[in-house]
Amino acid sequence: MRAIDRDxxxxxxxxxxxxxxxxxxxxxxxxxxxxxxRKPGSLTVSLALVIASIILYIPANLYPMMHVQTFAGTESDTIISGIIYFFESGSYLIAFVILIASIVVPFIKMVIILYLIYSVYKGKAEDKEHKLRLYVLTEIIGKWSMVDVYVVAIMIALVHFGALTQIKAGAGxxxxxxxxxxxxxxxxxxxxRLIWDMKGKE
Amino acid sequence: MKTHRHLCCHACDELVTIKLPEKEGRYRCPTCGHTLFKNYKNSIEKSYAISIASLILFIVANYFPILTFSVIGQNSTATFMTAIEYLYRDGDYIMAIAVLMTTIVVPFTFILFAMIVFGMLYHGKIYPIIIPMLRIIEDLRPWGMLDVFLIGVLVSVVKLVKMGTIHFGISFWAFVSLVPLMAYAHMILDPHKVWEIIEDAGMCLYQKEHK
Structure with a gap:
């Protein structure tokens, strides 16, 4: 017996x-x-937000995350160039962490949310538990992509030796x-709950 | 109401009835398996103790420096606020505010309110302000990102250790203790129990409607 059936x-x-x-x-x-x-306008709002985030995802990867200014010049690193740098210098674990947190996780989140929205929109009723688990996964991993932002913030805080070396945040x-x-x-x-509203073959 | 507890699963909207008294442990929805609620012994007492400890650790973590970085004789120290100050000075207001909110404002409000709420519940003196406080705690919960910040600190350390020497400050260890503590508090907290105590204390805002 579902709550919605009983108002x-x-x-x-x-x-x-x-x-x-x-x-x-x-x-x-x-x-x-x-x-x-049910959350009012759930599908519409959710879709609008995920599309907006996809649009922002492009400049996030194209623009540099931070600029390292030394007396030798300025070095700018995007997310991807940062990962490549770590791979080449042998810090495989860190490269992996940043790859997962900054590229894989947001991408998976967007894909899952789009999939769920599409699935509810088309009224597909299969694999409800599976879809719910995907949703819970999305909610949990959501905030972990902030790692990159915090890394930039901390690097800025620690590397501020005036003209010698300085780090500034980039648009990315x-x-x-x-x-x-x-x-x-x-x-x-x-x-x-919209996932479970879909009537059809279980 | 006292013989059975009526619940609605947040994930799949299934109505579930639980016979009181409840056994200890975690109850799952029979349809979708999502956690309905948790019942652990002394959870209010433990939550109160943890929130006081968290507040102390949080204040310590903010006051002392987290890391000190030295390279070729130059030193720099960083506290929580240092990053935000520099971001602000460089004109990155959006980032400064975002970091300020997610690592200082939201967690602090969360811990402070949790301490007050559980203090009221533990001592039995419940005031009407508990309701908006609990609402704010629930609303702010997803935006407290101290655990993510910790990973960010660790990643930065690995990055910088190649360039110079890193020294961990007191704040770092306070922070390292705070994060699992908050995670544990989240694990044992059950909002149903809290709200039932508030209801029994007669603090409901509106007339109770018949179900």
């Missing part, structure tokens, strides 16, 4: 069950939060920050 919604904050009519909004009696049967870092935030918001606005 019951679950408060997202305090998990109280609230009787609700379709299309209306109610306030939770326990905590006062607005309660909806800001675009990348945008990608992380937008994919997080996109996953948050997708209502996973």
């Amino acid at each position: 019951i919604a679950c408060c997202p904050v305090c998990h109280e069950l609230v009787k609700i009519k379709r299309g209306n909004k109610e306030y939770c009696p326990r905590c006062g939060t607005v309660v909806h049967l 870092a800001i675009f990348f920050l945008g990608v992380v935030i937008l994919t997080m918001l996109s996953a948050m606005s997708f209502d996973s």
Whole structure:
């Protein structure tokens, strides 16, 4: 028995069950939060955000993440050139970590969210548990792409020896920050219960 | 209400009824396997203790330097705020604000509010302010990224250790202890129990509607 069949919604904050009519909004009696049967406009908002994040993903990779200014000149590193540098200098573990966190993870997130949106839009009812697990995975790995942004921030904080060596943030870092935030918001606005709303072959 | 607990799975919207008293452990939704709630002994007490410890560690971590980097006789130290200051000075306001929010403002608010909320629950003195506080905690939860910051620090260390000498400050160890502590607190926390205590204390904002 599903809550939606009985016109019951679950408060997202305090998990109280609230009787609700379709299309209306109610306030939770326990905590006062607005309660909806399903997140309003979930597919639309989620799709808009993931498309925006894909658009930002391109400059995030093309523009440099940081500029290393020495007396010998300025060296600019993009995400990919940073990974190549680590591979060539033998730090395979770090290269791997950055590859996963900055390229693979955001890419997987976008693909999964797009897949889920498409699947719900087309009303496909197969593999519900599998899709739910993908959604939970997306939510968990969401914030880990911030690693690159923090690395840039810390490098800037530590390497500030005036004219000798200095590090400044590049445009790529800001675009990348945008990608992380937008994919997080996109996953948050997708209502996973929609996966289970699809009627069809189990 | 006291003989059974009625729940709705957040993932698949299935209505589940649990017979009280609950056994200890983790309850999963029968349809989709998503965690419904967790019941652990003394979770309120433990959460209270952890939030106090976290607050102390957090203040320590912010006050002292995390890392010191020396190369050819030049020294530089960094605290949490150093990165944000430099980003701000270089004109990268967006990044400065993002780092400030996710590593300082959000985690601090989270820990402080958690301490107040669990303090109220533990001592039995519940005030109406507990409700907006719990709401803010829930809303802010995904935006606290201290654990990601720790990995960022470690990656930076590996990058810089080739160029010079790195020395770990007190703040680093406070930070290393704080992150698993917060993860553990998240693991044992069950919002259902908390909200039920609040309800029993009569702190509901609106009239209770019939189910």
